[in-house]
Amino acid sequence: MDPYYLLLTAVSLASIYGLLAIGISIIWSSLGMINLAQGFTFTAAGYGAWLVAENISTNGLAVVAGGVITGALVGALTGAVAFVPLYDKPNFPLRSLIATLAISLMGGQCLLWLFTPRVKALPKIFGVGSVHIGPATASYDKIGAIACTAVLLLLTLGWMKRSRRGLEIRAMMQNPEGAALVGVGLRSTAMAVMMVTGAMAGLASVLLSQTYFISPFAGTTPLVKGMVVALAGGLGSVAGALIAAVLIGFVEAFTAVELGGQWVLITQFLFIIAVLLVRPRGIAGMIEHSRE
């Protein structure tokens, strides 16, 4: 077994899951909402990219832009339906969770209706082939996935660190009520968060579609994995999500190589259950009371 191959696979998987997990994590910590429609955002963004590739251009940048923009739009839609009408109502966390589930059910069926169950394939935006880096061999799509994720994550984290809007988002993550009191608009900030995380899911969708096909319910497995990563990392922690993404990507790659593909979910779950039993709030999770 090639350890470099293992490492590369782990990191490329981690980058894709990490994009979804960081989205789920940021949404939970800033909006207090578990977004289970992230899988639908993922799928819809895949179809958006496919439409761009079919109708406009098969240029890599155009396809990525199509996925990212669709993801941001669907994210905004989710926020407008599940967050804005509900955030000041009683029993908000449960109701918004169910609302996002309903959106994902509705959206999945709409996609099935519009695009039929037949799977779609995206063009290979990074080309076909592989490159030798020292002793390791890396295919273009893996390197592309890692590079794209790194660029988008750096841009997003930099934006959250430097910009006014990022400051507002971080304020909302720490204490939404306090943020509202000093003049942060909860709704507009929430919509910004939903659009950014939707864009992340869109990018993840385009990247993963280099390996897998697009189908109306393709978002379920990435959603479950992203959720698992977010849980293991601790809801509300970007750093924790990154660490967990790498660890879980490694577990997946290792299991697939050593035991076979059918054991992947099982070892992942045993891993996450072990993590959660030791640290119930995940690797770097906030204490729940700090949000209240």
Place this chain on the structure above:
Amino acid sequence: MEAQAGSHERMTPGVPPVVGARRWLPVLRGHGGASWRRWRYPFTRRTPLLIETNYNPFTLAAERRIRNPAPILWVIGLAVLAVAPPQIGSNSFVLSATSFLMYAAINVIWMLQIGTAGIFSLASLATVGAGAYGSSYLSVYFGFPWWAMWLTGPLFGLVFGVFIALPAIRLEGFYYALLTVGIAELCRVYVIQDQTLGSANGLMGADSFVPRWMSDRGGLVLGYYLGFLLLLGALALYRVVNGQRLGRLLRAAPEKHEAFAEALGIDYRRARIQVFLISSSALGGVGAFYATLLHGATPSLFTIDQLLLLLAMVVIGGIGTAEGAVVGTLIVVLFDKVFIGLGPIRLILIAGIMLGTVLFLRGGLFGVPAQYLVWRGKRRSERRGRHSQKGGEVMPEEATEIADKQAIYVRRFDARVRIDLKRLITDTLIEEHRTTFGKRRSDALERVLTYFRGAAVTDKYAVLAVKPFAEYRIVALSGRRGVPPRTVDDQIFTSAEAALHGVFLKRVQDLMNS
């Protein structure tokens, strides 16, 4: 009278007491001797109906009211279920009705986990799947008959429940909900990949409870009635667990009040896990019934879509009540089976109902009465608030302080009269008053003057003749015997008419300022 007043203040549980909200209940006839005759559950002192007897204060006749009509509705609904579908329906209808009964049973038991135990587990259908797969496995590979499958199903459910209860000890709320979604997905992937469990086709070929000699229709009707018994059993379990000791313990330890319950000596964790395990074994039993009904188990039991449908049922009916679970199941199954020709659109409709319920209702359909009462109370107090903005009237919160209720109405009347009179005051009216002493006056001026004359004596204006026919001043009466009037200002009038007109002008000024 005392008892009558008290009976109105006592509200039904779950409905917040709102000022002025009274429930109208039909009155049964009866006499004093009948007031203590009740139906009771055998060997207990519990009564299915809470019948309250009061004596009408005017006719002195005994009036009996049923304070909880729910059991009557339950009996009617279950009687319809027991009789109607096998009589009126085609084969596919009876099969749909059977699946409704099964889903209703699952949801009622699931309600024990979500509502009573407060463990937000989304692995209910996965537990059913564990029971179904386990018992089918025993039947297919070891030749277990159907009754042995029914006996072993709960065991599989219990084992699965223990497995998924382990994380529940440490995890809270949404962490656990997300984890159980993952566990269901894990089960689906595992089942699809395992050859001995039949891969994607499911594990078919399990024994059925339908005897070989029975016709197809007979088998369906038998399945329906066994499903009905299953639902009755689930309701009985709900009643026993939720209404008895375990349920009471957990009701004393709701979310965010656990620490208080613990301080009272309630071991809420233990009670939660107990409820969870009891309901898990029951779900395993439902799974065994599923396997014997459909001759096996399929991976669709573990899909997120099925889970979503179940969640839609529970959410539409309202989390926390057994009737919510049953009625929500009925609505969703109706949509799912009746509009089956629509294809995916029917699922979009169901999701739309679910979304609408969550966006507009706090506690599903069965939370509507409570929510309506709260809404009505809010509207009423808003109306009262608008009402009290009129000048000079008594505010509602003030009204409770005033013992003499007549005073409240006098002030309200006075305020309205003043509003009317203000419209009559014009410059021509004042000029008319100055020029028409001793003459006939217009109707408007007479009205204004009549109002002025009727004012209270305290601080009433009067004319003091300092020197008759030469010097007059305006004074205000003290209203108390022995206390002289005080002078109002330095103005000196030379005639009585001019002084009276001055008094009129002051009163008009006060009226316009009030």
